[in-house]
Amino acid sequence: MDFDSSPTQQLMGKLFAQNYEWLCGRLRSRLNCRHSAEDIASETFVRLLGLPDPHVIREPRALLTTIARRLLQESWRRRDLERAYLQLMSEMPRHVQPSPEEIHVFVDSLLYLDRLLDTLPGQGKAAFIHSQLGGLSYAEIATRLGISTSRVQQYMAQAFKLCYQAVDA
Amino acid sequence: MSSPAIDRVLDEAAEWMARLRSGDISEAERCAFETWHDAHPLHQQVFARMAEGVAHAKPLTLPPMHPEHVIAALQAPSSRRRFVQGGMAGLTLLGASALGLRFSSGPLWPSKDLQTATAERRTFEIPGGGRMTLNARTHLSVTEATTLRLWHLHTGSLQLECAGLPTSVETPLCRFDAEPGARALIERHGAGQVNMTVVAGRVELITPASDRLSVDTGQSVQVAPTLAPVLGLAMPEAGAWLHGLVEARNQPLGELVDALRAYRTGIIRISRAASGLHISGRFPLNDTAKSLRLIAASLPVKMTQYGALWTRIELATNA
Numbered sequence: 021m022d023f024d025s026s027p028t029q030q031l032m033g034k035l036f037a038q039n040y041e042w043l044c045g046r047l048r049s050r051l052n053c054r055h056s057a058e059d060i061a062s063e064t065f066v067r068l069l070g071l072p073d074p075h076v077i078r079e080p081r082a083l084l085t086t087i088a089r090r091l092l093q094e095s096w097r098r099r100d101l102e103r104a105y106l107q108l109m110s111e112m113p114r115h116v117q118p119s120p121e122e123i124h125v126f127v128d129s130l131l132y133l134d135r136l137l138d139t140l141p142g143q144g145k146a147a148f149i150h151s152q153l154g155g156l157s158y159a160e161i162a163t164r165l166g167i168s169t170s171r172v173q174q175y176m177a178q179a180f181k182l183c184y185q186a187v188d189a
Numbered sequence: 190m191s192s193p194a195i196d197r198v199l200d201e202a203a204e205w206m207a208r209l210r211s212g213d214i215s216e217a218e219r220c221a222f223e224t225w226h227d228a229h230p231l232h233q234q235v236f237a238r239m240a241e242g243v244a245h246a247k248p249l250t251l252p253p254m255h256p257e258h259v260i261a262a263l264q265a266p267s268s269r270r271r272f273v274q275g276g277m278a279g280l281t282l283l284g285a286s287a288l289g290l291r292f293s294s295g296p297l298w299p300s301k302d303l304q305t306a307t308a309e310r311r312t313f314e315i316p317g318g319g320r321m322t323l324n325a326r327t328h329l330s331v332t333e334a335t336t337l338r339l340w341h342l343h344t345g346s347l348q349l350e351c352a353g354l355p356t357s358v359e360t361p362l363c364r365f366d367a368e369p370g371a372r373a374l375i376e377r378h379g380a381g382q383v384n385m386t387v388v389a390g391r392v393e394l395i396t397p398a399s400d401r402l403s404v405d406t407g408q409s410v411q412v413a414p415t416l417a418p419v420l421g422l423a424m425p426e427a428g429a430w431l432h433g434l435v436e437a438r439n440q441p442l443g444e445l446v447d448a449l450r451a452y453r454t455g456i457i458r459i460s461r462a463a464s465g466l467h468i469s470g471r472f473p474l475n476d477t478a479k480s481l482r483l484i485a486a487s488l489p490v491k492m493t494q495y496g497a498l499w500t501r502i503e504l505a506t507n508a
Contacts (some may be wrong), residue, residue, distance in 0.1 A: 066456060066499045104265035108258045110293065125306045134263050136246055146260045152247050152258035157212025177203040183242030184199060184235070 064088045101130045144175035202235045217240045303329045308452040318353015325451035344375035366393045374427050383412040386427040435472040442466045453477040460503040
């Protein structure tokens with residue numbers, strides 16, 4: 021594995037060579053699955069590449085562990101959402117079951133919303149979804165959730181701030 | 190980037206956004222919003238970024254799910270410890286096999302934003318006549334919600350089949366007015382360039398200075414920032430994506446990789462030198478792994494891959 025001669029890319033190459041197998045080993049013992057361990061390890065390095073300045077990394081293994089842990093949590097959450105989605109879909113009459121690819125893409129969308137709205141309380145999430153996906157007015161949402169319209173307005177404003185922060189400036 | 194000033198504007202923008210979407214805003218309030226919006230460039234910037242975030246939070250792929258189901262799914266208990274919100278850019282994870290392509294037709298969703306996911310193409314019937322087919326990773330929104338005749342292409346590419354009523358698609362560089370019977374392919378590149386090919390009928394290009402340029406069947410036009418539109422012949426391969434292919438004819442490799450990216454979960458990085466190589470051939474969009482192998486086999490490049498998630502393309506060192 022060769023890289024361009026840029027110092028950053030040489031550094032990344034070195035970090036990879038020194039730590040990839042180690043990280044795979046760590047993950048394998050947690051996950052009991054070699055394939056998943058390699059996927060998460062690869063993804064961890066991809067995220068590392070996205071960091072602004074790899075030269076200031078003092079403790080590569082600590083950082084890699086942190087990133088990998090976050091990815092693991094994300095993947096568990098994805099599994100939870102997928103399970104919930106499939107459960108709900110199975111209760112609906114459908115002429116055609118979604119394909120595995122369709123499920124993957126739907127769960128992607130759920131995961132995105134899940135992360136975006138994570139800091140909102142349950143009712144705030146519900147209000148946002150009703151407005152954003154269901155197109156309900158705040159009056160309708162207020163009735164449905166048993167709260168005041170001004171509360172709905174508050175939740176929505178909170179959610180919109182989260183939307184703002186989610187955009188890469 | 191945060192400061193007391195920005196925090197205040199953020200609060201105000203959020204309040205306004207909430208009022209605008211409440212479903213019961215009065216004319217007076219709407220005027221007050223416009224006054225606030227126009228009062229300062231920072232108001233406009235913050236509001237625009239917020240609107241972008243809001244548009245992004247309504248992915249197209251969810252509509253088959255009732256809002257109640259989405260809420261129930263999000264309330265799914267965590268099987269492991271509570272998820273911690275990270276700041277990293279979102280990328281898909283475990284089991285990232287290449288997504289199969291779907292080509293689905295259906296009614297226009299009752300939402301103003303249409304966005305396709307990676308490897309997803311979608312066709313929509315426009316109420317009142319006509320059809321839009323969106324390529325993968327394309328974002329389109331409706332500007333004129335009452336008649337659904339004016340659309341804004343944010344990123345990606347689409348095919349417009351105009352029927353029933355004239356339909357327009359706008360970008361920051363220009364607007365395209367299609368008449369019924371016209372079929373056109375419109376692409377908006379990240380670098381700002383917009384291309385349009387007329388496959389049938391006639392489409393007019395309107396510049397910001399209100400100059401009109403007529404583009405007929407078999408013609409194409411390229412619009413770049415600060416340059417006059419360039420009229421040319423249509424490339425027959427412009428619509429190949431509709432059939433799940435890229436047909437490259439002595440094309441820069443960088444452009445081919447751009448087309449493949451929208452169909453691949455994971456990153457493809459390409460060096461500037463490699464992106465200038467020229468390539469020809471047919472490359473399947475539903476099998477980006479195969480397309481990458483074809484590229485590696487036909488050009489003097491070195492391709493490095495880490496799992497399915499990261500590919501790097503650069504000039505081969507012994508070329």
